[in-house]
Amino acid sequence: MKGPLEAILQDAGVWRGIDPSTTHAGLCCPSGWPRLDAALAGGGWPLGTLIELLLPTHGLGELRLLLPALCQLVVIAPGSDPRWLVWVSPPHEPYPPALAQSGLNPGGLLRIEAPLPADRLWAVEQVLRSGSAAAVLCWIDAVDDRWLRRLKLAAQGQSVLLIAFRPSARRGTTSPASLRIELMPTTEGLDLDVLKARGRAPTRVAHVFGT
Amino acid sequence: MRARARSRRTIGLRGDEALTLDLFAPLETTAAVTARTLAPPESRQSPRPLPLWLAVSFPMLPVVALSDPDSVQAVIEGPPGQQRLVALSAAAESLGLRRDLSRTAAEIRVPTLTWCERRPELEARALEARARAAFALTSFVSLEPPDTLLLEIRGSLRLFGGLEALIERALAALGTARIPATYAVAPTVRAALWLVRGQPGVRVESLAALPGVLARLPLSVTDFDATVRSTCERLGLSTIGELARLPRAGIARRLSPAVPRWLDEAFGREAQPRRRHVLAVRFTEALALPAESTSTVALWPWCTRLLQAQERFLVQRDAAITQCRLRLHHRSGQPPTMLTLERSLPSARAQEWLALLEERLGRLDLCAPVVAVALRSGAVSPAVPLEEGLDLSGRDGRAASARLLDRLRARLGEEAVQGMCLIPAHCPESAFRRVRPTWPSAAAVSDALPCTPRPLWLLSAPQALLLRGTRPWYGGPLQVLSGPERIESGWWSGQGIARDYYIACAPTGARLWIYRERVATPQAGWFLHGVFA
Numbered sequence: 089m090k091g092p093l094e095a096i097l098q099d100a101g102v103w104r105g106i107d108p109s110t111t112h113a114g115l116c117c118p119s120g121w122p123r124l125d126a127a128l129a130g131g132g133w134p135l136g137t138l139i140e141l142l143l144p145t146h147g148l149g150e151l152r153l154l155l156p157a158l159c160q161l162v163v164i165a166p167g168s169d170p171r172w173l174v175w176v177s178p179p180h181e182p183y184p185p186a187l188a189q190s191g192l193n194p195g196g197l198l199r200i201e202a203p204l205p206a207d208r209l210w211a212v213e214q215v216l217r218s219g220s221a222a223a224v225l226c227w228i229d230a231v232d233d234r235w236l237r238r239l240k241l242a243a244q245g246q247s248v249l250l251i252a253f254r255p256s257a258r259r260g261t262t263s264p265a266s267l268r269i270e271l272m273p274t275t276e277g278l279d280l281d282v283l284k285a286r287g288r289a290p291t292r293v294a295h296v297f298g299t
Numbered sequence: 300m301r302a303r304a305r306s307r308r309t310i311g312l313r314g315d316e317a318l319t320l321d322l323f324a325p326l327e328t329t330a331a332v333t334a335r336t337l338a339p340p341e342s343r344q345s346p347r348p349l350p351l352w353l354a355v356s357f358p359m360l361p362v363v364a365l366s367d368p369d370s371v372q373a374v375i376e377g378p379p380g381q382q383r384l385v386a387l388s389a390a391a392e393s394l395g396l397r398r399d400l401s402r403t404a405a406e407i408r409v410p411t412l413t414w415c416e417r418r419p420e421l422e423a424r425a426l427e428a429r430a431r432a433a434f435a436l437t438s439f440v441s442l443e444p445p446d447t448l449l450l451e452i453r454g455s456l457r458l459f460g461g462l463e464a465l466i467e468r469a470l471a472a473l474g475t476a477r478i479p480a481t482y483a484v485a486p487t488v489r490a491a492l493w494l495v496r497g498q499p500g501v502r503v504e505s506l507a508a509l510p511g512v513l514a515r516l517p518l519s520v521t522d523f524d525a526t527v528r529s530t531c532e533r534l535g536l537s538t539i540g541e542l543a544r545l546p547r548a549g550i551a552r553r554l555s556p557a558v559p560r561w562l563d564e565a566f567g568r569e570a571q572p573r574r575r576h577v578l579a580v581r582f583t584e585a586l587a588l589p590a591e592s593t594s595t596v597a598l599w600p601w602c603t604r605l606l607q608a609q610e611r612f613l614v615q616r617d618a619a620i621t622q623c624r625l626r627l628h629h630r631s632g633q634p635p636t637m638l639t640l641e642r643s644l645p646s647a648r649a650q651e652w653l654a655l656l657e658e659r660l661g662r663l664d665l666c667a668p669v670v671a672v673a674l675r676s677g678a679v680s681p682a683v684p685l686e687e688g689l690d691l692s693g694r695d696g697r698a699a700s701a702r703l704l705d706r707l708r709a710r711l712g713e714e715a716v717q718g719m720c721l722i723p724a725h726c727p728e729s730a731f732r733r734v735r736p737t738w739p740s741a742a743a744v745s746d747a748l749p750c751t752p753r754p755l756w757l758l759s760a761p762q763a764l765l766l767r768g769t770r771p772w773y774g775g776p777l778q779v780l781s782g783p784e785r786i787e788s789g790w791w792s793g794q795g796i797a798r799d800y801y802i803a804c805a806p807t808g809a810r811l812w813i814y815r816e817r818v819a820t821p822q823a824g825w826f827l828h829g830v831f832a
Contacts (some may be wrong), residue, residue: 091300145807162739171739183755218700219699252355
């Protein structure tokens with residue numbers, strides 16, 4: 089005799105957040121930061137979905153956080169074509185010598201400038217649909233929920249790292265992103281507040297890396 | 300001289316039919332002919348087939364070539380006072396007018412006659428347009444100005460199912476339902492040209508049948524000039540047959556040395572090479588809109604038509620383009636709006652171009668109503684047949700990447716899509732350059748890199764920092780973490796820098812790349828140049 093709770097759990101439409109066996113983590117890319125990997129289902133950044141990083145200001149180490157994963161993603165598998173690392177409307181110039189020091193070839197960088205938010209989202213969608221990007225970093229602020237959903241859908245099924253940088257003020261708004269992380273700079277380094285993660289409970293990752 | 304020598308040899312060999320026929324192949328070199336003549340007899344088993352010419356003449360071309368043919372009844376030509384009608388519309392013909400009538404005489408008969416001066420450049424263009432259509436049937440088309448096309452059809456007979464079927468197809472392709480045309484088929488060029496004037500509709504397939512047909516033609520169909528024709532008249536000659544019976548030497552002396560040669564060409568005793576018409580290398584076409592258009596949406600079907608016509612044009616030539624230019628003409632006085640579409644990989648397909656055009660047209664603000672649309676293709680390159688690649692997943696990386704870049708550029712502009720490359724330079728802002736991206740490169744960087752840390756964000760221009768006391772201030776006092784790193788460079792170019800760079804920590808937690816200007820100028824002080832993100 090099954091209890092009413094078990095009957096509900098049998099329903100395929102019900103998704104159990106904390107049971108690792110029922111999560112479909114999909115493709116993941118290790119972030120290169122062990123403390124962060126431990127907090128994420130699948131042990132790394134989920135690929136083919138939308139990740140939202142919330143920051144109070146630019147230059148907190150948000151790129152340093154991503155660099156190990158980016159370096160892995162642009163490595164070409166034998167028999168496949170190289171793919172772009174796309175930056176859509178970054179707040180400043182990504183500085184090629186610094187990227188090269190971290191192991192990224194600036195020749196794989198594609199920078200798209202779109203002053204209008206609508207163009208920005210359109211460009212991200214085009215890049216995702218073309219399938220020729222290994223990672224897409226975009227800086228967006230106020231945006232319709234539906235647009236984020238659209239981007240998430242466009243990324244689905246591809247091994248692409250899609251990151252949307254948004255101001256911390258958007259913390260309270262709803263978002264379809266599979267992973268939402270707020271970056272909290274401290275005097276010693278960077279703390280991460282995982283607000284929403286697929287297959288894991290929200291948690292706080294202290295001191296991902298030091299200064 | 301060469302022509303005469305060949306003519307003598309030809310006449311000498313007249314008994315051997317296979318050889319004689321060989322000599323009349325279009326544009327055959329003398330060397331090739333000599334080689335075959337000297338070849339052993341067994342190689343003569345399959346002689347090259349005799350060419351067969353279909354001549355199609357458009358007597359009304361001077362009228363239909365005009366931009367507004369319906370309002371004109373006659374086209375005239377000649378110096379003032381001696382103008383004659385060269386072409387008539389069907390309406391004018393039904394009024395009893397005929398060609399070669401003087402304008403004065405025509406106006407006496409039909410006082411309401413509307414006429415127009417002859418426009419040879421329009422006629423040439425109209426004839427060329429028909430030649431283009433003729434390439435659907437044969438690869439050898441020759442223009443015979445002013446109004447005739449010659450098609451070599453021997454090679455196409457079997458493909459199109461015989462002469463009758465081919466003629467029917469040719470007339471349909473050339474649009475003879477709308478524009479009256481006459482035709483004739485003959486095995487030599489000159490005979491075909493004479494027959495189309497003198498006996499339209501006749502089909503002569505063999506050289507043997509030719510003399511009998513040509514003999515009955517009046518001399519008025521020939522290309523002989525007026526002096527020759529009047530001499531013939533005085534001699535009592537009225538048909539080609541009568542002329543051809545006379546001794547060659549006498550004709551050459553009394554009429555013109557050209558006349559026996561022309562007769563030889565007509566009867567197939569001498570080759571008459573024609574120039575193969577070569578199709579234009581660029582597509583250029585304009586469409587006048589039926590009504591002025593103020594919205595770009597209304598332009599869409601016209602642009603589609605032009606791009607589809609361009610695709611047909613390119614496919615005929617097995618070619619593709621990387622650029623084409625669309626010109627939107629406004630009412631007179633306004634400069635036209637130009638839209639240049641570009642692709643990284645050559646393509647002929649209208650659909651690919653329409654995708655780019657969609658981005659451009661959607662964002663275009665028309666400064667004035669559009670009255671006409673013109674399309675001109677860029678330089679033509681050979682088509683790349685496997686543009687999509689053999690990858691069955693249908694996702695060829697290179698094509699997909701090129702398509703993405705083209706689309707982004709079309710909507711956001713050339714400047715908005717950029718790649719990066721490193722420059723070995725000490726000055727931080729000169730250590731990289733923006734480039735036009737083509738294809739991602741993921742190879743390891745071999746250039747010498749700075750050995751001290753560089754910030755991931757570089758400000759587009761250094762930002763002057765406030766000073767509180769002697770300490771630089773950026774939302775709070777900055778705390779220097781490391782430095783200085785002295786960079787001094789470019790003094791030889793007059794734009795030198797002399798800076799001490801430090802890494803500093805802002806109260807927000809951001810790590811900044813700041814420097815102190817060492818040159819004693821009014822701009823001296825502290826600057827923020829980058830952010831370690």
